[in-house]
Amino acid sequence: MTAEHLSRWLPCARWLRRYNRSLASQDALAAVIVTLMLIPQSLAYAMLAGLPPITGLYASMLPLLLYTLFGTSNTLAVGPVAVVSLMTAAALQPLFPAGSADYVAAAMLLALMSGAILLGMAALKLGFIANFLSHPVISGFISASGILIALGQLRHLLGLSVSGDNALNMLVNLWQALPDTHLPTLLIGAGSLALLYLARFHFKSALQRLGCAEAMAGHLARTGPVLTLLLAILVVSLLGLADAGVSVVGTIPAGLPGLALPALDAGLAVQLLPAALLISLVGFVESVSVGQTLAARRRERVEPNQELVGLGAANVAAAVSGGFPVTGGFARSVVNHDAGARTPMAGAFSAVGIALTVLFFTPLLDNLPHAVLAATIIMAVLSLVDLGALRRTWAYSRPDALAMAVTMLGVLLAGVEIGILLGVGLSLLLFLKRTSEPHIAVVGQLPGTEHFRNVQRHQVIQSPSVLSIRVDESLYFPNARYLEDQVARQVSEHPGVRHLVLMCSAVNLIDASALASLQTIGERLREAGIQLHLSEVKGPVMDQLRRSQFLDSFGGQVFLSQYEALRTLDPQTTRLARGTAPSHECSALPGWD
Template sequence: MKLSRWLPCLDWGRHYNRHHASQDGLAALIVTLMLIPQSLAYAMLAGLPPVMGLYASILPLLAYALFGSSRTLAVGPVAVVSLMTAAALQPLFPAGSAEYIGAAMLLALLSGLLLSAMAVLRLGFLANFLSHPVVSGFISASGILIAIGQLKHLLGITASGENLLHLIPQLWLGLPAVHGPTLLIGLLSLAWLWWARAHLKGALQRLGLSVAAAANLAKAGPVLAIIAAIVAVTGLQLDQAGVKVVGAIPQGLPGLTLPTLNLDLALQLLPAALLISLVGFVESVSVAQTLAAKRRQRIQPNNELLGLGSANLASAFSGGFPVTGGFARSVVNYEAGAQTPMAGVFTAAGIALSVLLLTPLLHNLPHAVLAATIMVAVLSLVDLGSLRRTWRYSRQDGAAQVATLLGVLLIGVEAGILLGVGLSLLLFLWRTSQPHIAVVGQVPGSEHFRNVERFAVIESPSVLSLRVDESLYFPNARYLEDRIGELIASRPEVRHLVLMCSGVNLIDASALDSLEAIVERLQTAGVQLHLSEVKGPVMDQLRRSSFLDTFAGQVFISQFDALKTLAPQTTAHSPIANRMP
């Protein structure tokens, strides 16, 4: 087994050069400026001391650089995972307490172990159970829930809750106690961040900067908001007037620490850790694949599992909380020209220097500015238009997306995503339990067979050609029996039934039992069952049973051969049949 399979850094590392280093260094500088305010904000969102966001942005980036396969994915705290962390821990401990912090580190440890185990066992396919509509509904609902949850920091009031039914009444009751200076700081920060996101790049270009320089400087908008707010609070002594600030942040690099090792607590947090792992993996892989495709590169999902697993383990042992690949940061990293995961290493170095040198300067950073940073970041993830598009295309997928969104908003994060996944699976089983089964006939002058209700085709009165457009398994086995019974009862002249299996990828044990029952019933009615266009893997499966030896029919390579053998008079006048020797 090649070592580079588990250590992709060996591949890109041997070709690393000065050009790559300069590009990675520039990208790291920009991402560091973006990551500092986001890390502080997302730690606060998770109910943790802001410095833990910085801790979660150092060793995890180094670990991912070793094991991750994406050249541009930027790993660290993200909004959705921070929300899920808070949802898992707030019912158990007071936010910010020592027990809460230890449980957050344990959650990162569990997530890291689960992701690493999935990588070793090659279980990346489990993330496929989170369909795109469910993930889209979950992310949009999480964005709305996070934004509304941050209003308390913007207004300077107290409110808590894991869904809108709890949050909105508390926010309404707290309106009379709104703190004016806090609200002013929050609104100004929001206005600046929205303007900077939409217009700062253009304004800098009009001042004479190049497109690339303007785009890079525009990413520093949140940093400018933080600096201005700290200066205002310090100069006007607003912290003494009631503006809540971050306060003292420990200076120095995080030491290696053990998470809370409590078996009962670990078992309690395991379901949340699994959901965080799956959601984080889906988000990371989606971003990584999109960015890799732009450069005609590839990522390996199992390497991504190992990279994210090692990042979470590193976070757990360095005072952090669950992390994953962030969408906005990764796009910025890509657009800034990052060539390899060394950009993440340089970013980690930048964050480490910030922890060593800048933390005393963050004492007077208002919570309202961090709240505004979170709100602007997460509202860009909300895509309610996808609900209409999904519903118009597929009512079942649309229902799952709506259920996920409403579940997250009205019940809670974990319940919402479980509701969406459960409904998706139930609707899938319901949809495939009644597969499309079409009576087909020969298109004149060809070997093609099409639905008799859609095309003008040739049919044989003695041969019923039936196409099944679904794999045959336990939910639809009985439906197949009933449908064939109805068709045979309505066609007394039929003596042969040919089951066209071009759309069948699987026949499970239940469906095999149904086929045997169908053979018995048809023979009682004087009808013989045949198969056509059976795929190789399905045929291999059938050969492992006694069905092919006992059903007394034939297996034809094509439906045309079946009709030519069983009803030659039907194909006798076909131009194709006449051309055959």
């Protein structure tokens, strides 16, 4: 196997050939910082998923190693993330008691199915499917999920045993149970939130005022979650608060996980399939978006189809090592990038750090309060909430804002799966509506030029015998009949026309239905004494037309440009337009159409 073929299947071969001590030292420093951030987040996201805390650490070891081998982003930090953890809980909690052995096994099966789906998509090069999750839908989904997650963690901050099927139920149940708030738990939770807030927004500047270098101050500030975790453990241990009713994680087993495939239950797999599909798509979109954003800063490149392989392998690794579905996390990846990670080896070093924690330090976590993990989750997810995006989207595109709002309401009131399905479904319906009624403009020649523009936007010269119509959309089955109707309407409004030219500069596709409509249009026009012509047809579309009988039967010509069409069919109007200087009004809106 050549080096090129090896690099195609194992992207790590590209950077391993140039790996040296300098790169290793930069990756190791980034790994230390990310590991300190990953430990509390892994424990917290396992709790969010309804799983024992140790599974979060399990999901942060072998998956990172597999992504190091097969991923293409130098700085993407793979592991448990908030949104995917929430989706895991939403899929499993209706089926099994949270934290039970069956629940854990189902989470492993869900990770295996997600990995298999991602690998299958990679084999078929189906990365484009994720494009059906539009940005407004993803933005609305993530914001609503962040709100839902934060609401769900309030019970741990207050020391209450309440739950709810949706955001409204959670708020009502929390309000009713508020008198039963456990004061020591509330103090620990509120104190943890305050420390995490100060560490995120003020610790760096405070260290700089004390003379610490900016880079070092930034690195130290990111240890805030670990310091908060250790301080809370110390307080609970010294004051015996676990005996006073403060909920703690309890004994966390030490040692590395065993490797085994989860039990393959066909009936359970069928039940989990919709959730596995959504987790795969959402995780892939989130991961690639983060990876491409960070890669652009260094003029690097992320390959989406290879990312499917990397993420698929990471999820399979999570399944066989006792974890749950994983993907690339935004916050950790940004920290990894800013800390100076140069290659995916930083992820492998982080996996080693987590492994050392599991082997030697888990006894220190016995008195870790759930309230601290809840505070960690809340601080992490609130950065995902962007309610202002709805207002900005509404100002730009009301249909997109409607899809975003429906997604958010669906997630908050009906659940994560229903919410995103509603958003995707509405987005596709709006897309079909837009493309089923494409913009169709009558165009004329700008005086003194060879350019043609919309007669409603520019002062142009029109031919009395040639009707020029520009179609601003690909022609396919949803809009084929609409084109027929619009052509008929325009012909009825221009009784002196003898030629009709369809300007196809914006047409990238003509499917079989649209081809049949073009043939119908040509026949109807011929019966009315009008000849159909085409202009500015793109090469791939022309290749399609040549494979049909249309060009031989429609009787008209295909012109290279709209100017050539008018010059051939009505040379007098062309000469008039060319000899007329452009007016101020004609040049007032350059390029607008």
